[in-house]
Amino acid sequence: MPEGHLVHRYAREQHAALAGQVLAVSSPQGRFDPRPYDGRTLRSVEAYGKHLLYHVDDAPALHVHLGMRGLFLAHDDPGVPPRPGVRVRLAADRAAYDLIAPVRCEPLPPDRVRALRDSLGPDPLRGDADPDEAVRRLAAARGAVGAALLDQAVWAGIGNVWRAELLFLAGLDPDRRGVPPRTAGELWALGVRHLALGRDAGQVVSDPAAPDERWVYKRDTCRRCGAAVRVWELGARTAYACPVDQPPG
DNA sequence: TAATTATGAGAAT
DNA sequence: TTCTCCTAATTAC
16 A cells, blocks of 8 residues: 555665665566675665665666555565565565565666656655745646646655545645645645654554544545545546535635 | 455556 | 556455
């Protein structure tokens, strides 16, 4: 269930467990060639939006994108055998991570790493994100704000759950067009705050007082006011919004 | 045991 | 706009 907050969580956890160590890399499934990485030292694990980059000595960066179904299984004991479908196992002395069902798992030469970064907008979970640029890009988006939020070239890391919940928190109708810079800035601040909560909690947190609850995402009724949640397609995904708390306009 | 569903994104039409 | 790919977890039967 990987939106940006979980990808950052994976990066932080794996960096802490594996960085600075020599990796044992294998592909039980056989669909990845581990040879450029096996036996080399992992320098860092970096998240950018929904993308993971593993920086390994004397090897191209390893690029992982989980897509909709990808996940990692973590093992404290690297001796635990991986299940057969594991695309890649990254193991060091005291931990192993099994990558399952990624959409992308590939070596990425430096020019393609650059191209990847260039293709992504500011990531609310990165310290080097430029808030002004984030505001510019969202305010410049021509279509509905709900479609723009899913466009990784506008902001990187937002997925369908965060779209629904952040727009609710901002009181914005996802169909709204032409969001002014001030509103875009408020939305960015909400994203920075809540994605960090979500990264630390390991799940979407849109109400810190009730971390397991959602305001509108996949709900029949708004958790704040009880109105019937509006459900429709926006940006090729299902959108959810409260017609009362996110009035059109 | 089987059906159902999924938080993505790129390519194909 | 529709299709396609990838697997686990949950729910239903």
